[in-house]
Amino acid sequence: MATSHLLAAAATSSSSATFRPPLRSLSSPPPSLALNRRRSFPVVCAADADPEETTKPKVPEKAPAAGSSFNQLLGIKGAKQETNIWKIRLQLTKPVTWPPLVWGVLCGAAASGNFHWTVEDVAKSIVCMLMSGPCLTGYTQTINDWYDRDIDAINEPYRPIPSGAISENEVITQIWVLLLGGLGLGALLDIWAGHDFPIIFYLALGGSLLSYIYSAPPLKLKQNGWIGNFALGASYIGLPWWAGQALFGTLTPDIVVLTCLYSIAGLGIAIVNDFKSIEGDRTLGLQSLPVAFGMETAKWICVGAIDITQLSVAAYLLSTGKLYYALALLGLTIPQVILQFQYFLKDPVKYDVKYQASAQPFFVFGLLVTALATSH
Secondary structure (H helix, E strand, O other), X not given: OOOOOOOOOOOOOOOHHHHOOOOOOOOOOOOOOOOOOOOOOOOOOHXXXXXXXXXXOOOOOOOOOOOEHHHHHHOOOOEXXXXXXXXXXXXXXXXXXXXXXXXXXXXXXXXXXXXXXXXXXXXXXXXXXXXXXXXXXXXXXXXXXXXXXXXXXXXXXXXXXXXXXXXXXXXXXHHHHHHHHHHHHHHHHHHHHOOOXXXXXXXXXXXXXXXXXXXXXXXXXXXXXXXHHHHHHHHHHHHHHHHHHHHHOOOOHHHHHHHHHHHHHHHHHHHHOOHHHHHHHHHOOOEOHHHHHXXXXXXXXXXXXXXXXXXXXXXXXXXXXXXXXHHHHHHHHHHHHHHHHHHHOOOOOOOHHHHHHHHHHXXXXXXXXXXXXXXX
């Protein structure tokens, strides 16, 4: 995707001011932005919220005292408060989100049928993974945190941006460096592969634009649970797969359709992350699926999107004579269903990390099985 939950990038004709919309407290006029200092972002008080929300538990203003340094480096909740600017920069890129993009590139290379274990092919794939993961996924996560800073001031005020642990111009610089680095690597890969048309560069550019409109106003696709989560799923599954396949072979229409179908499963995976932000989303009027349908219905939409997609792909593989691949995909889907009942459907907020850590490996191996099936 190269992009997303892969490729993503910024507004192509905007100045750095594009990335500096003023943060507003829900009860006061927007303060002016100062790019040379760190500052704390306002936290919405119960009095400013909808009356229905005033009875809900108050969000802590500090991170848990016993935060984990490991969680901090991965960019997940439960992170230790950090003052080292490079560790904070890494945290903003959320390295925990890179593996699906890296894996997507691997699946695309496998689906091409032209990847060989030579030094050159391995080097090409590593560069493509760097483009998709650290650069463009890092860009996507950083710009998402930048535009989510008002929501984070409600849900997680101790995160790096709303807490003032990193200054505004440091965040903006990181966004541009990661974006331009990812696009530069895409152009390099096209030259390296001898492409007449720079398809990888345009995939990176398109994914980057998708990431921008996902997070930034006025479109802010994430405000709509269906469109936003499908865009995220396509970014994390379709785009890196396309980049890997285009690098070593030809991106065909049937692969585009198949990966778009798989992106519906990505939609379901993206919904998992919406449950923890339900309070802030509701307060700020964002129509995530848990807000729009309620937690009970949304969690069934989530698992339905994941499971039905994989079963549909298994049926497709069976219809094309790939019996063993279809059975392998079915075998990898069953443990996911079991883990959904064991963790996610019981409490999608409490068990979100445990569920994703235990179920997603089966999902990503299913992607590889599908890629290998299409390569034959």
